[in-house]
Amino acid sequence: MANILRIQVVVFALVAASFTNIYLPQPVLPILQSEFQISPVQASFSVSFVIMGIVLSNLFFGYLSDRYPVKPIILTGGVFVAAGGLICSSTGSYTVLVACRLLQGLFIPALTTSIAAWLSRSLPAERLSSVMGAYVSATIFGGMGGRMLGGWIHPPLHWRYAFVTASAFILVTVAMAMVVLPASGREEIAAARSSNGRETYSSLLRKKELLLIYACGAGSLLIFSPVFNYLPYRLSGAPFNLTTETITLVYLVYVLGIFLGPLAGKLSSRLGGGVMLIFSSILLGLSLTLLLLPSMTAVILGLLGVCAGFFSLHTVAVVLLNRKLTCSHGKANALYVLFYYTGGWLGLTGAGFAYEHAGWEGVIVFLAIFLVIPLSVGVFERRVESKARD
Structure with a gap:
């Protein structure tokens, strides 16, 4: 038990x-815009190009994690991600900064997708929901930590x-991972390679129940990520006129997601994934409308609701995906991360262009349109689960 706890930590x-x-x-982002004399859309490249890199390389690392030991993959990814960050810290060229952000994105799946695949095939089914919930909580903690690090722990300038x-x-x-994670034995590698041969990316995409979960993950982040990306522009202007340090403190609403990850995983086992997806989609939609009000109280409540809705959607989608898998965990999780x-x-x-043309209201309307995706997936999952019970 102690060894498992160390691994989880x-x-x-x-x-x-x-x-x-x-x-x-x-x-x-507003400070980068001013320092490098760029537009809001160009400033957002410092985030979106990391995501583009993850999209481009994720399937490759999913393939590797189904065939080879996890520790060398992690080591390689860590070296490149750290090197990219150090270059970003010293460059005076925004082009170089964005290029290194892309480099970081290309190697982040070596640290995340490979670990998710390793957990999925190494843990017993009865522990998977709670542990994958904890995995999602780690992504939330990291997301909050990065924002706090960039705008509050270190002064914005x-x-x-x-x-x-x-x-x-x-x-x-x-x-720490090199010391604590167990080395993959020959049997584990052989089993992973055998599993790798049972499914291809194409065959996984042809499975409707998996494709819908991938769409749910895509739609969820599509709605969530722009809220916090363009929040500094909203709160730094009228009627709020907040400083960067104060705006960064607003990101503490992320703390909610650290606890919601494991909870959502457990609730999906008890109430059903479909019910959780439907409830979370409705909560997310109602919370987006609060963000339109010129009230700091409404904004905080809206952000709490957005976090609760999104983190629940993401956790339940990951849990449902891994419940449905019997093999090829690396590939299946890589496809999820890709979507x-x-x-x-x-x-x-898209929200960047919506902001430039219609301001914050344009961003919220743009995002609300895509609520139909997780809501529809929830309705489908609920029907599947009802049939299974009958």
């Missing part, structure tokens, strides 16, 4: 460190030091 730290790097510049700290965090957690971040990238980019 290391996995949590490694995933959190990885996600810290993804959203690091988000609270200081010193955003470069945040990249140094995040790189050091990656290197420390990778070193997930493709949705996030489309959301960030």
